[in-house]
Amino acid sequence: MSTLEIKDLHVSIDTEQGTKEILKGVSLTIRTGETHAIMGPNGSGKSTLASTIAGHPRYKVTGGTITLDGEDVLAMSVDERARAGLFLAMQYPVEVPGVTMTNFLRTAKTAIDGQAPALRTWTKDVKAAMQQLRIDADFAQRNVNEGFSGGEKKRVEILQLELFKPKFAVLDETDSGLDVDALKIVSEGVNRAHAEGNMGTMLITHYTRILRYIKPEFVHVFVDGQIVEEGGPELADRLEEEGYDRYATGAGAATIAAAAAAAQA
């Protein structure tokens, strides 16, 4: 059993207009076996939370803590975080020239496990995982994400999730840009990884449709860099019907305060 604990996290970025605070005090605890959905409108800071957990250099943590089983995640370099068991399925996976998928997957697996995987079983595992995600075998010889469609890139992210077996997976809008079939395939992959029982999942999404396939126990509503409401799966259903309008700033300020208070209670 592992715990990923985020406490009062404040994060800023440098923009041309100066420093801008994106996360304004986020607290969240995820344990092995749990699935948490983070939902919110565009620009609410969901992806910033994901990238900050992974250690993207663009995001400056100005306050708060992130710990993994008590270890200070913020003190770790990006690769150390991955080796400690954190995995970020990226919203926009990067194309890496000159590196084949095969070479990349083996190098990463070796780094994460601290030893090279046994060649025979590894090749079989990769093949099987690719098949389950309906990834063509010839992708293995192509360069990482190079020329892949949006949907293919997302499937390859989940392929890595299944092969690397992290303690915590952060899925940053993995559902965006996927058609229904691809969404199902990707969700099945996440569910398979989850079913092994050694992973906690943070599912970041704008839309509720992925929640038809991946069932969260906890739903957190993110608005303007803060969690404004928390609840069970029923909260997602409510969002589906009502959208994020009721969290709009201005007229809804009182509602937000009330919701936040309710969430903390």
Next chain:
Amino acid sequence: MTAEITTEKARIGAPSIAGFTEEGEGLVSAKVDHSHNHGVTVMASRAERLTSFNVADFALPTGREEEWRFSPVRGLANLLSDTATELDPEPATAFTVEAPEGYVRGTLAPGAAPRGTVLTPADRAAVVASANVDEALHLVIPAEAEPAEPLRILVHGAGAGRRSNAHFVIEAGANSRSVVIVEHTGAADHNGNLEVIVGEGAKLTVISVQLWEDDAKHLGQHDAEVGKDAVYKHIAVSLGGSIVRLNSNVRFSGEGAEAELLGLYFADAGQHLEHRSFVDHNVANCKSNVLYKGALQGKNAHTVWVGDVLIQKQALGTDSYEKNQNLVLTDGCRADSVPNLEIETGLIEGAGHASSTGRFDDEHLFYLMARGIPEEVARRLVVRGFLNEIIQQIKVAALEERLTEAVERELAATEN
């Protein structure tokens, strides 16, 4: 605010080396540094380029000429002067030839055929080399021969700044199969001409390896004529030297011939590595492929690739392609890349060109590190993968291994 965040996301996630997949003239013209064209008369066709055995026909370049505009001519004065090879206290360069018995056919004086039948000097460096070499090495691979080991010409420079001229003539007999490695080590101010005749049906690979020390300078013209149904491959590998500028040119003497001009270079801080290729499709139904790949790192690392392809009116059925790709590893580098394609007939199989210069940037690094891969391993992974496309074309295991190691050493130098 929403708009702003959207932009931010696009910046983080967007494939920042989109250029890697782009092809065509739009991109190329965007990358050409037009400001360097001032005061330069651009010739109408590559075919009009002056060639001559007479030193007086080539003025000393000022750096404003089209073919010298990327080169640091101020640092080349010694190589461009009409000067003989330094012989005291020992020759500026030592030559060792490893070849089966009988392959070395002595030497050729200027004007003694086949010397001068394929290579006519096309610039000042080549003409002074030609004029100052009285005895050119003449290497002949007999018809039908298939030597088991690659032939080697080792050129070792005795010291920086010492002037050296060389001219080698290689003839691959009909239907022979062979590999010739010309390897440059040590340091010198070296002008090296290489003249290659590929006989009918022959298959010849020439690999010119520049593993010079840091203070070496090297200018070279490598010309080949490829016979009917013959296959010629020229691979330039430039890792060492302070200034290296090689011209790899090819034309055909019979139909059904193929030429492949490949190159790999890795420029460090202050290094100037320049490669120019020219495929002259003067005969119908020939095929050519040009691919040069380079990596750059460090302040004022400068690479140049200029690839000319001319498809003459009579060259019906030509199939040609040329591409240059550069990978920029750090700030402060400059990669010039200029593909030029001239087509005088429309009745061809294909003619394409592409050029891209991409950056190994923080986003690539982040992606690989987010998968647990340490920074230096990530960097090595990318560069090795990128350059491997050329290295694996060498097909001489021992040399491939040495070059892989040499590339690793270059990379190790980035990390300090």
